[in-house]
Amino acid sequence: MRKILFCSLLSLSIASTLALADTKLKLVEVITSPDRTAVLRQQVADFEANNPGITVEITSLPWGQAFEKLATMVQSGQTPDVVEMPDSWQGLYASNDMLVDLEGRIAASGLEEKLTDKTLAMARNTGGKANMIPYGFYLRAMFWNKKIFAQAGMTEAPKTMAEFVEASKKIKALGTGVSGYCLRGGVGGTNGWMMFMAAMRGSPEFFDEQGNSLLSDPESIKGAQFLVDLYKNGHAPRDSVNWGFNEIVSGFYSGKCAMLDQDPDALISIAKSMNSEDFAVAPMPLGPSGKAYPTIGYTGWSIFKQSENKDSSWKLISHLTSPEENLTWAKKIGVLPIHKGAEKNAFFSTEQYSGWFEELNNPNYIPLTMPTHLKGWGYFGSVMAKDSSQEALLGMISTEKMVEDWAAYLTKEQQAWMKTQ
């Protein structure tokens, strides 16, 4: 017995000295899918090969439960070193002062020159100091089904919101059961509401100087009413009140609806199921002010303050966001790359990406950043906005009531945030 105990103690101590000699980084990815995990593993393997002595342990959390899983990990002290940080969580972790300030390292490595201005702006979105390096952008643009448009006698995608309704009417008039718009009424639909409300309002601002939400002003209500009317008039499929990402994308490529606003990541599954000549991607329709506000999203890598290996963690992030690796990553997972001059790459200069790059280059398209600095934004987007917008679409509450609830909640959140600044 004593022998066994002794041996196990000995092996334990050997194991711990080995662990000391080796730096072990814990990386958590939160938007997990088999394809993208494979790309990540490959890139991390290259990193390990170039940096002997550093090993990386990847934890892949399924997106559906990632938020609570990571929160539980952090609460229980199992904090990872490097974490994939979606924009919607940046506010929460940054305002609880849990992320490493990366400004010094960015200055030292000359990244400031190489990254696009938008990338840097997003890195510094909370509190003005960079606490993540974005690895790519999601930008909303309008997929449109050329075949269905041709049947309805149209050759171009709608340029304004008025044309958007006209196109939907013509498609409904075909009588084939096809609707105009692939409405996302279920999980993740919040961005659509914010986009149409901003287009009617003619402003990307969510709050006034006192922190009052602008969502309940009459122009914003018109934007929300626009979507409610679209659904009530049958310009979106009946089921779409509960549609999430998979349903809108499959609804689009199966020809159930002809227009879909989505990010570049949807292109991957749509290109698999549709011929490239049957669809195209156009910029979002312009509002009455002549401007459109496609939502922009980003995800990146952050280092937790509790990490004991901050230098190695930075090395890993630098590798993952280096120009070459970032291009591969952006192509494989469907985001817009972060380095200057990436749009000249052959892959991104195709017709499929033209809608997005026009939005990026034309001053009439102003990217809309969600107020992700608010702690309650995650709950607002995934539960509150979803539930009450479904109630409004189904006619259980009025559009005004919905918008007033949203404004009240966001005003409270914004003012709480302003107090901490």
Add this chain to the structure above:
Amino acid sequence: MNTLVTQPKSQKKIDLQRFLEPYLYLSPALIIIALVIITPTLVGISYAFQSIELLNPFNGGWIGLTHFKTLFSDRYFFSALANTLDWTLISLFFQFSLGLGLALLLNRKFAGRKLVQALVFLPWAVPTFLSGLTWAWLFNPIIGILPHWMTSLGMLPEPYNILSDPHLAMYGPIVANVWFGIPFFAITLLAALQSVPSDLYEAAGIDGASSWQVFVKITLPFLAPMIAITVMLRTIWIANFADLIIVMTSGGPANSTQTLPSYIFTTAYRRLDFGYASAMAVMLLILLLLYTAILLKMRSKLSNGD
């Protein structure tokens, strides 16, 4: 001398020992129960009186009955309560009646009975998440067959997903739950049926009883104790059972399928408000305890009446 002095003492000691002895033997079980059941329950109940929000980790502390006051002005809580009632009663009614029918069928002798018995119990063995996903797909008009059948039968005007219709969405998880729960009643009632002495049926046959009379006068009375206990267990299980709803509709659209357990889950893991979620869980616990007390009282009255 010694014995005289110590005798009353030792008598007391012996009494005490006698009193404590059974508890000593019970102590392993008692300690485990205290650790595994009572402690978590008490901790959980204590959460109901505290502010525990993961989003505001530094605003914790005791807040008394605030959560319960919020609860009584929360319209989603009451709609969830009503939905829980619908969900439990409708599921239970169909599970029980179809399960009883199945048990009666399987109690007859026919070729291949063993195989049919095994197949019939299959739904019970399928993980609920899997059956939830499968049913959700069956109700999806793009990949599933059910909406098209329902349209052909005239139940729906056009093939659409009933899970997206706030008036019909609840029936999606209920259908899945009925499918899932029939085997439970069939298994338990079949076991009870097989213990009914067959000479009673023979005697009834000689006396010329109709099959309805046989069922009401012989089968049902023998099954009654089993029916009472399974219905009680099943009610509590179904009322607490949120997996199918979370997987199939996650409470939507517009909260029309939100039951109390799924609302508790959403509050705890989406809003990250564990305090309020615990307060609702305590309410659910109280309601189920009340239900059990009433049912047990009814049962003892019935058996006393015999």
